[in-house]
Amino acid sequence: MDVKELLKGVPAFDQLQDEDLDRLVKLARVRKVKVGEVTDAQGAPSTKFFIAVTGRIAVVLDLDFGVSKKSYMVTTVGPGEMFAWSGMVGNPNYTAGGRALTEATVLEFDVAALEREFREDPRLGYATMRGVAKTIASRLRHLQLQLVQQYVLRESDE
Numbered sequence: 001m002d003v004k005e006l007l008k009g010v011p012a013f014d015q016l017q018d019e020d021l022d023r024l025v026k027l028a029r030v031r032k033v034k035v036g037e038v039t040d041a042q043g044a045p046s047t048k049f050f051i052a053v054t055g056r057i058a059v060v061l062d063l064d065f066g067v068s069k070k071s072y073m074v075t076t077v078g079p080g081e082m083f084a085w086s087g088m089v090g091n092p093n094y095t096a097g098g099r100a101l102t103e104a105t106v107l108e109f110d111v112a113a114l115e116r117e118f119r120e121d122p123r124l125g126y127a128t129m130r131g132v133a134k135t136i137a138s139r140l141r142h143l144q145l146q147l148v149q150q151y152v153l154r155e156s157d158e
Helices: 003-008 018-027 111-120 122-157
Strands: 028-033 038-040 048-054 057-064 069-077 097-100 104-110
Touching: 003 018, 003 028, 003 048, 003 104, 018 028, 018 104, 018 111, 018 122, 038 048, 048 111, 069 122, 104 111, 111 122
Parallel strands: none
Antiparallel strands: 028 104, 038 097, 048 104, 057 069, 057 097
């Protein structure tokens, strides 16, 4: 598997130069994930950051209502998409979890190792974090549209 070529295909990294990609490749670990396997657990220390290579990963939010607990699939991610970015933005614990919906391959990065690399090369850190921010903004927009859709459906029933 050519990790550098995979990273080139990730929209968040399309502005990175070859030497930047080479630095990220050194930090990437290719990981196979089985159906139902948890990649990152909500509430656990956010030490890893992922990019889906193949398959689909569900982003799951567990809520405890006191008398009952429920899990909600917030979204799914597929090839070229980032997930489990909590540690990348300073959250000490994952705010949601990831679970494989299909057999999948992911690139796994150690957040502390990435941060060390970013301190050595702030330009690489800026470019990478800009990609993470674009991903977060896109997901936020998607969630906003879902909320509006729910509101419109509820209004039409009244």
